[in-house]
Amino acid sequence: MIVFCGYANIDLTVGVPELPAPGARVQATAIRHGHGGMAANASAAAARTGADAWFAGVVGPDPQSTAFLAALAADGVRTDWTARTGTLTTAVVLLTPDGERAVISQDDELDAQHIVRTARAAREAGADWLYLDGYRFPEAAAALAEAAAGAPAGEPGPGLVVDLDGCDRVEALRTALATADHVVIGRPLAVALLGGEPALARAAAEMDVHLVVTDGSRGWTLLTPAGERHDGPAIEVDTVDATGAGDCFTGAYCAELDRGRPPLEAARFAAVAAGLSCTRPGAREGLPDRRAIDSWLEAHATFAPERARSQ
Numbered sequence: 001m002i003v004f005c006g007y008a009n010i011d012l013t014v015g016v017p018e019l020p021a022p023g024a025r026v027q028a029t030a031i032r033h034g035h036g037g038m039a040a041n042a043s044a045a046a047a048r049t050g051a052d053a054w055f056a057g058v059v060g061p062d063p064q065s066t067a068f069l070a071a072l073a074a075d076g077v078r079t080d081w082t083a084r085t086g087t088l089t090t091a092v093v094l095l096t097p098d099g100e101r102a103v104i105s106q107d108d109e110l111d112a113q114h115i116v117r118t119a120r121a122a123r124e125a126g127a128d129w130l131y132l133d134g135y136r137f138p139e140a141a142a143a144l145a146e147a148a149a150g151a152p153a154g155e156p157g158p159g160l161v162v163d164l165d166g167c168d169r170v171e172a173l174r175t176a177l178a179t180a181d182h183v184v185i186g187r188p189l190a191v192a193l194l195g196g197e198p199a200l201a202r203a204a205a206e207m208d209v210h211l212v213v214t215d216g217s218r219g220w221t222l223l224t225p226a227g228e229r230h231d232g233p234a235i236e237v238d239t240v241d242a243t244g245a246g247d248c249f250t251g252a253y254c255a256e257l258d259r260g261r262p263p264l265e266a267a268r269f270a271a272v273a274a275g276l277s278c279t280r281p282g283a284r285e286g287l288p289d290r291r292a293i294d295s296w297l298e299a300h301a302t303f304a305p306e307r308a309r310s311q
Helices: 038-048 063-074 112-124 139-148 170-179 187-194 197-206 245-258 263-277 290-299
Strands: 002-005 009-015 030-036 053-055 089-095 101-104 129-133 159-163 182-186 210-214 220-223 228-232 307-310
Touching (some): 002 038, 002 112, 030 038, 030 063, 038 053, 038 129, 038 159, 038 245, 112 129, 112 139, 129 245, 139 170, 159 170, 159 245, 170 182, 187 197, 187 210, 197 220, 220 263, 228 263, 245 263, 263 290
Parallel strands (some): 129 159, 182 210
Antiparallel strands (some): 210 220, 228 307
């Protein structure tokens, strides 16, 4: 069981010939609405691969929020712990013909007390994993500690997976690394906040965390607490829309961890899922199911293996 606590939103996707420079004016080539949000997308990705996925975000009491939750339920996601006391926010996605995009997101109403309630419910339900997005840190660390207070001694709570995309402060990043068991982060952000490769490896070792650094079509790197580094490729696809590919990676990674797979196998599986998700427009429409991922792996038995080495 995996509980995804974080963003839900409506994606307003605007097709543009190129991402505009400051002060520039471009003509939209297409405009469409779809369901999105980091945690919601990740929960749908996990459910499509067969995981027992629960979404515990904050939406509104309106019909649009009802439709949003119904779409998650259609993917097999449980939404019992989603609060309907806020607003379903909007993210504006600028999308170019070659699949590149820029995202303008809106803050939601998921506060520390919602994290406390969700973490307690997850522990009481025997969940194996709790997901949080990077926007929740550093405050989430205190909320998780509050949720764990009073739990029976020696009773382990769910493992913590954090998707740090959206994090913009070194303090928040370091707090997440020190709190989580697994962290997924895009390479440009990781380098900007932590520094180059030696700094990333040190962070994984010092914080005792599995750190997965994704880098789009350039592949991914898994840095382990034991000092190992594994580099894996992305799969080659004709990219239509990369929106939500990172969320898909994290959701599939969580699903494989929940199946008992080691982090290296989980990352390899997640990379295939993320690549396949880019072949259709929208953050949800292209999310592959387990059959599609397994079929790709079977058809590409010689898929380049990961390269491993000690730091």
